[in-house]
Amino acid sequence: MGARVIxxxxxxxxxxxxxVAVLTAGRLAARGRRVLLVELDSGLRSVDYIAGVYGKTVYDVEDVFSGRCAAGKAIVESPLYPDLYVISAPYSGGRVRAAALQVFAERAKPVFDDIVLDTAAGMGAPFEAAAAVADRALLVITPDPVALRDGHIVCDALAAGGLQDIRLVINRVPPRLDGCGIRDLDECIDTVGAQLIGVVPESAEVRAAGATGTALAQKSTAYRVFDAIAARLCGEQVPLIVR
Ligand SMILES: Nc1ncnc2c1ncn2[C@@H]1O[C@H](COP(=O)(O)OP(=O)(O)OP(=O)(O)O)[C@@H](O)[C@H]1O
Ligand SMILES: [Mg+2]
Incomplete structure:
Protein backbone atom coordinates (compact mmCIF):
# COMPACT_ATOMS: atom_id res chain seq x y z
CA MET A 1 0.00 0.00 0.00
CA GLY A 2 1.38 3.43 0.94
CA ALA A 3 0.66 6.86 -0.43
CA ARG A 4 -0.72 7.46 -3.85
CA VAL A 5 1.25 9.99 -5.84
CA ILE A 6 -0.68 12.78 -7.54
CA VAL A 20 -4.62 24.00 -7.14
CA ALA A 21 -1.90 21.78 -5.65
CA VAL A 22 -1.85 23.60 -2.30
CA LEU A 23 -5.59 24.17 -1.93
CA THR A 24 -6.47 20.61 -2.94
CA ALA A 25 -3.74 19.14 -0.73
CA GLY A 26 -5.03 21.30 2.15
CA ARG A 27 -8.52 19.86 1.78
CA LEU A 28 -7.16 16.31 1.50
CA ALA A 29 -5.34 16.91 4.78
CA ALA A 30 -8.55 18.22 6.34
CA ARG A 31 -10.12 14.83 5.58
CA GLY A 32 -7.70 13.26 8.02
CA ARG A 33 -5.14 12.21 5.43
CA ARG A 34 -1.44 12.78 5.91
CA VAL A 35 -0.42 14.75 2.86
CA LEU A 36 3.03 15.66 1.59
CA LEU A 37 3.26 18.38 -1.03
CA VAL A 38 6.53 18.52 -2.93
CA GLU A 39 7.29 21.53 -5.09
CA LEU A 40 9.40 20.56 -8.08
CA ASP A 41 9.47 23.94 -9.83
CA SER A 42 13.11 24.83 -9.06
CA GLY A 43 13.91 28.52 -9.19
CA LEU A 44 10.27 29.58 -9.44
CA ARG A 45 8.91 28.61 -6.09
CA SER A 46 5.47 29.77 -5.01
CA VAL A 47 4.08 26.92 -2.93
CA ASP A 48 5.83 28.27 0.19
CA TYR A 49 3.78 31.45 -0.07
CA ILE A 50 0.46 29.79 -0.79
CA ALA A 51 0.92 27.18 1.96
CA GLY A 52 2.09 29.80 4.46
CA VAL A 53 5.55 28.31 5.00
CA TYR A 54 7.40 31.25 3.49
CA GLY A 55 10.39 32.08 5.73
CA LYS A 56 9.99 28.83 7.68
CA THR A 57 12.03 26.62 5.37
CA VAL A 58 15.77 26.10 5.70
CA TYR A 59 16.22 23.16 3.38
CA ASP A 60 14.59 22.43 0.05
CA VAL A 61 13.88 19.49 -2.20
CA GLU A 62 17.24 19.79 -3.93
CA ASP A 63 19.00 19.45 -0.54
CA VAL A 64 17.04 16.24 0.03
CA PHE A 65 17.60 14.81 -3.44
CA SER A 66 21.31 15.48 -3.31
CA GLY A 67 21.65 14.02 0.20
CA ARG A 68 22.66 17.31 1.85
CA CYS A 69 19.96 16.85 4.48
CA ALA A 70 17.52 14.21 5.69
CA ALA A 71 13.98 14.57 4.30
CA GLY A 72 12.63 15.26 7.78
CA LYS A 73 14.62 18.48 7.97
CA ALA A 74 13.14 19.86 4.76
CA ILE A 75 9.52 18.94 5.54
CA VAL A 76 7.57 21.78 7.14
CA GLU A 77 3.97 21.59 8.35
CA SER A 78 1.73 24.26 6.86
CA PRO A 79 0.44 26.65 9.52
CA LEU A 80 -2.63 27.24 7.34
CA TYR A 81 -3.54 23.62 6.64
CA PRO A 82 -2.90 21.23 9.54
CA ASP A 83 -1.54 17.82 8.49
CA LEU A 84 -0.29 19.25 5.21
CA TYR A 85 3.49 18.87 5.03
CA VAL A 86 5.49 20.80 2.45
CA ILE A 87 8.92 20.55 0.87
CA SER A 88 9.77 23.68 -1.11
CA ALA A 89 11.72 23.95 -4.33
CA PRO A 90 15.06 25.78 -4.22
CA TYR A 91 15.03 29.51 -4.83
CA SER A 92 17.47 28.98 -7.62
CA GLY A 93 19.38 26.24 -9.35
CA GLY A 94 18.82 22.54 -9.08
CA ARG A 95 17.43 20.20 -11.68
CA VAL A 96 14.92 17.59 -10.67
CA ARG A 97 16.33 14.13 -11.33
CA ALA A 98 13.86 11.33 -11.90
CA ALA A 99 15.98 8.74 -10.09
CA ALA A 100 16.27 10.89 -6.96
CA LEU A 101 12.52 11.58 -6.90
CA GLN A 102 11.84 7.87 -7.32
CA VAL A 103 13.99 6.96 -4.31
CA PHE A 104 12.45 9.75 -2.25
CA ALA A 105 8.87 8.76 -3.17
CA GLU A 106 9.43 5.13 -2.20
CA ARG A 107 10.71 6.23 1.22
CA ALA A 108 7.85 8.69 1.75
CA LYS A 109 5.03 6.39 0.63
CA PRO A 110 4.74 4.40 3.88
CA VAL A 111 4.54 7.62 5.91
CA PHE A 112 1.88 9.53 3.96
CA ASP A 113 -1.54 8.90 2.44
CA ASP A 114 -1.05 11.29 -0.46
CA ILE A 115 2.06 12.73 -2.06
CA VAL A 116 1.22 15.72 -4.26
CA LEU A 117 3.87 16.83 -6.76
CA ASP A 118 3.61 20.39 -8.05
CA THR A 119 5.44 20.47 -11.38
CA ALA A 120 6.52 23.24 -13.73
CA ALA A 121 4.61 24.13 -16.89
CA GLY A 122 5.32 22.01 -19.93
CA MET A 123 7.13 18.74 -20.21
CA GLY A 124 10.60 19.45 -18.85
CA ALA A 125 12.55 17.68 -16.12
CA PRO A 126 10.03 18.21 -13.26
CA PHE A 127 7.22 16.87 -15.44
CA GLU A 128 9.19 13.82 -16.56
CA ALA A 129 10.38 13.00 -13.06
CA ALA A 130 6.87 13.35 -11.63
CA ALA A 131 5.28 11.31 -14.42
CA ALA A 132 7.67 8.44 -13.69
CA VAL A 133 6.35 8.07 -10.11
CA ALA A 134 2.76 9.35 -10.35
CA ASP A 135 -0.34 7.17 -10.00
CA ARG A 136 -2.60 10.01 -11.02
CA ALA A 137 -2.34 13.42 -12.71
CA LEU A 138 -4.34 16.56 -12.18
CA LEU A 139 -4.09 18.50 -15.41
CA VAL A 140 -4.84 22.18 -14.81
CA ILE A 141 -6.06 24.36 -17.67
CA THR A 142 -7.67 27.75 -17.98
CA PRO A 143 -10.58 28.14 -20.39
CA ASP A 144 -8.70 29.48 -23.41
CA PRO A 145 -7.62 27.89 -26.71
CA VAL A 146 -3.87 27.82 -25.96
CA ALA A 147 -4.32 26.15 -22.57
CA LEU A 148 -6.65 23.61 -24.19
CA ARG A 149 -4.25 22.81 -27.01
CA ASP A 150 -1.26 22.55 -24.66
CA GLY A 151 -3.34 20.54 -22.19
CA HIS A 152 -4.14 18.06 -24.94
CA ILE A 153 -0.43 17.66 -25.77
CA VAL A 154 0.42 17.04 -22.10
CA CYS A 155 -2.50 14.64 -21.68
CA ASP A 156 -1.33 12.63 -24.69
CA ALA A 157 2.24 12.56 -23.36
CA LEU A 158 1.09 11.29 -19.96
CA ALA A 159 -1.07 8.62 -21.54
CA ALA A 160 1.76 7.57 -23.88
CA GLY A 161 3.96 7.20 -20.81
CA GLY A 162 1.45 4.78 -19.33
CA LEU A 163 -0.43 7.01 -16.88
CA GLN A 164 -4.10 6.09 -17.12
CA ASP A 165 -5.59 8.21 -14.37
CA ILE A 166 -5.58 11.77 -15.71
CA ARG A 167 -8.17 14.23 -14.36
CA LEU A 168 -8.89 17.69 -15.66
CA VAL A 169 -9.22 20.82 -13.50
CA ILE A 170 -10.59 23.84 -15.34
CA ASN A 171 -9.38 26.85 -13.37
CA ARG A 172 -10.18 30.56 -13.42
CA VAL A 173 -13.56 30.08 -15.05
CA PRO A 174 -15.34 33.43 -15.36
CA PRO A 175 -19.11 33.72 -14.84
CA ARG A 176 -19.53 33.96 -18.65
CA LEU A 177 -17.21 32.48 -21.25
CA ASP A 178 -17.79 35.33 -23.75
CA GLY A 179 -14.43 36.45 -25.14
CA CYS A 180 -12.55 33.37 -23.85
CA GLY A 181 -12.34 31.89 -27.34
CA ILE A 182 -14.08 28.68 -26.39
CA ARG A 183 -17.71 27.60 -26.65
CA ASP A 184 -18.29 25.88 -23.33
CA LEU A 185 -16.66 23.62 -20.74
CA ASP A 186 -17.52 20.54 -22.82
CA GLU A 187 -15.09 21.87 -25.44
CA CYS A 188 -12.35 21.92 -22.76
CA ILE A 189 -13.03 18.31 -21.81
CA ASP A 190 -13.29 17.11 -25.42
CA THR A 191 -10.16 18.95 -26.60
CA VAL A 192 -7.92 17.88 -23.71
CA GLY A 193 -9.35 14.37 -23.58
CA ALA A 194 -9.35 13.90 -19.81
CA GLN A 195 -12.16 13.29 -17.36
CA LEU A 196 -13.26 16.40 -15.46
CA ILE A 197 -12.65 16.46 -11.70
CA GLY A 198 -13.17 20.12 -10.86
CA VAL A 199 -14.24 23.54 -12.09
CA VAL A 200 -12.66 26.42 -10.16
CA PRO A 201 -14.17 29.87 -10.71
CA GLU A 202 -12.11 33.00 -11.25
CA SER A 203 -12.03 34.13 -7.66
CA ALA A 204 -10.64 37.15 -5.82
CA GLU A 205 -10.44 34.94 -2.74
CA VAL A 206 -8.26 32.32 -4.44
CA ARG A 207 -5.99 35.06 -5.79
CA ALA A 208 -5.74 36.65 -2.33
CA ALA A 209 -5.02 33.28 -0.68
CA GLY A 210 -1.97 32.94 -2.93
CA ALA A 211 -0.86 36.54 -2.72
CA THR A 212 -1.13 36.93 1.04
CA GLY A 213 -0.57 33.37 2.25
CA THR A 214 -3.92 33.04 3.98
CA ALA A 215 -6.34 30.13 4.17
CA LEU A 216 -9.61 30.22 2.28
CA ALA A 217 -12.55 31.28 4.43
CA GLN A 218 -14.47 28.23 5.55
CA LYS A 219 -17.62 27.54 3.56
CA SER A 220 -16.73 30.11 0.89
CA THR A 221 -17.37 28.97 -2.69
CA ALA A 222 -13.64 28.46 -3.33
CA TYR A 223 -13.28 26.43 -0.14
CA ARG A 224 -16.18 24.19 -1.18
CA VAL A 225 -14.78 23.84 -4.72
CA PHE A 226 -11.45 22.47 -3.45
CA ASP A 227 -13.22 20.37 -0.84
CA ALA A 228 -15.22 18.78 -3.66
CA ILE A 229 -12.05 18.06 -5.69
CA ALA A 230 -10.50 16.42 -2.62
CA ALA A 231 -13.69 14.41 -2.07
CA ARG A 232 -13.61 13.16 -5.66
CA LEU A 233 -9.94 12.23 -5.30
CA CYS A 234 -11.05 10.13 -2.32
CA GLY A 235 -13.63 8.37 -4.47
CA GLU A 236 -16.71 10.20 -3.21
CA GLN A 237 -19.42 11.16 -5.65
CA VAL A 238 -20.14 14.86 -5.29
CA PRO A 239 -21.53 17.35 -7.84
CA LEU A 240 -18.99 18.70 -10.34
CA ILE A 241 -20.20 22.27 -10.27
CA VAL A 242 -20.16 23.93 -6.85
CA ARG A 243 -22.16 27.15 -6.44
N1 LIG B 1 -9.14 30.41 -9.50
C1 LIG B 1 -8.36 31.49 -9.48
N2 LIG B 1 -8.90 32.72 -9.39
C2 LIG B 1 -8.09 33.83 -9.39
N3 LIG B 1 -6.75 33.80 -9.48
C3 LIG B 1 -6.17 32.59 -9.57
C4 LIG B 1 -6.92 31.38 -9.57
N4 LIG B 1 -6.06 30.34 -9.67
C5 LIG B 1 -4.82 30.88 -9.74
N5 LIG B 1 -4.88 32.22 -9.66
C6 LIG B 1 -3.75 33.17 -9.73
O1 LIG B 1 -3.07 32.94 -10.97
C7 LIG B 1 -1.67 33.15 -10.81
C8 LIG B 1 -0.92 31.90 -11.26
O2 LIG B 1 -1.23 30.85 -10.38
P1 LIG B 1 -0.17 29.72 -10.01
O3 LIG B 1 1.11 30.31 -9.57
O4 LIG B 1 -0.85 28.76 -9.11
O5 LIG B 1 0.00 29.08 -11.48
P2 LIG B 1 1.05 27.99 -11.95
O6 LIG B 1 0.38 27.19 -13.00
O7 LIG B 1 1.58 27.25 -10.77
O8 LIG B 1 2.19 28.90 -12.58
P3 LIG B 1 3.63 28.39 -13.12
O9 LIG B 1 3.37 27.78 -14.47
O10 LIG B 1 4.43 29.66 -13.18
O11 LIG B 1 4.13 27.39 -12.11
C9 LIG B 1 -1.46 33.48 -9.33
O12 LIG B 1 -1.41 34.88 -9.20
C10 LIG B 1 -2.72 32.92 -8.66
O13 LIG B 1 -3.06 33.59 -7.46
MG1 LIG C 1 3.58 26.93 -10.12
Missing part, protein backbone atom coordinates in the same frame (compact mmCIF):
# COMPACT_ATOMS: atom_id res chain seq x y z
CA UNK A 7 1.18 15.04 -9.95
CA UNK A 8 -0.19 18.47 -10.86
CA UNK A 9 0.71 19.48 -14.41
CA UNK A 10 -0.15 21.86 -17.22
CA UNK A 11 1.03 22.63 -20.71
CA UNK A 12 0.70 26.40 -20.59
CA UNK A 13 2.32 28.27 -17.68
CA UNK A 14 0.38 30.12 -15.03
CA UNK A 15 -2.83 28.10 -15.26
CA UNK A 16 -2.90 27.71 -11.47
CA UNK A 17 -1.02 24.43 -10.82
CA UNK A 18 0.61 25.57 -7.58
CA UNK A 19 -2.62 27.13 -6.33
Missing amino acids: MVASGKGGTGKST
